[in-house]
Amino acid sequence: MDMRALLNPVVREIPPSGIRRFFDIAAEMEDAISLGVGEPDFVTPWHIRNEGIYSLEKGKTYYTSNAGLKELRVAICAYLERRFGLKYDPLSQTLVTVGGSEAIDLFVRSVIKPGDEVLIPEPSFVCYRPIAxxxxxxxxxxxxxxxxxxxxxxxxxxxxxTPRTKVLVLPFPNNPTGAVMRKEHLEALADVLKETDILVLADEIYAELTYGNEKHISIAAIDGMYERTVLVSGFSKAYAMTGWRLGYACGHPELIKAMTKVHQFAIMSAPTTAQYAAIEALQNGDDDIAMMRDEYDRRRRVMVKGFNDMGLACFNPEGAFYTFPCIKSTGMDSNAFCEALLYDKKVAVVPGTAFGDSGEGFIRCSYAYSVESINLALERIEAFVKHR
Incomplete structure (x- = not known):
């Protein structure tokens, strides 16, 4: 039996994620430094963990409603209004999901028909193309x-x-570049979108990790964009809760209703323990966000300066926790650079091509690591570049 021939050809042809490969190799190397994985190096703050533990001690181990705990949906809506000026109804416009990635998948499956086009600004996170x-x-x-x-x-x-365009993915603050769309940039996009029936998937998982004097603004807050936008976010990045696997989506009641229907049959409900912990995060986690954001900002400046000083031009990221230095001056392509760096200097970074063909000539480096690790990695990368 040719099992490969029995696979869905779409699944068969999807390439594996380009992010994990170098990280996995580095994990087996002694003294290797990995700047590859987009995960906070902070542990989930204790008061959030404690609330999850307390929920278990109280025996809260059952399914929640498909859409998530009502208390959590109320907390999500209160948070979005308090932090970003967005108003959503917790009962009809809010869905709790298994991470932000599930919310993205639910939205796409709920609105896309065969042949519909999904616009994806790139470089960007690896999931949008396969999900579409x-x-x-x-x-x-x-x-x-x-x-x-x-x-x-x-x-x-x-x-x-084109006439077949159905969805625009708007992944800002951006992984891998750290790019941010400010209000004036979003308004310019809105002027184009208002002439169409295109829906917007706003992936704002890094919204709290925006640097400088201007706070993050959602395209849902721009005039004319609220009704057509589904906002996706979660707890992984802002609260260092990657392993809790919890996200959410907010948007038009009809869109959320459709997404909840798919979620209902595919997943049932998000993890109960994580939902109780998330309520605590939303209600009492502002100081945790500020502390982690300040530390990321310090590391960001160290890494950007390090790359520019060694001659690898590095765009100054305004959000997320990645730099995206250009390595074209070395004469190597992104994949070759990353492979040689890993084996020669034991530093793992991600080739820009993992985030789309337009990432060629760049590498992604996370600064969700200690300053000591960042400085040591920069020393090794500089030595590598000097001897190419």
């Missing part, structure tokens, strides 16, 4: 450019739209 393809959609990359600070411009958006 699995739903029968056609992923359409839009290349963002370093000279535009890796922001999506209205001209780039307008040029990509």
């Amino acid at each position: 393809a699995l739903a029968g959609g056609v992923p359409v990359p839009i290349v963002t450019k370093a000279e535009n600070h890796f922001r999506l411009t209205p001209d780039e958006l307008r040029a990509a739209i």
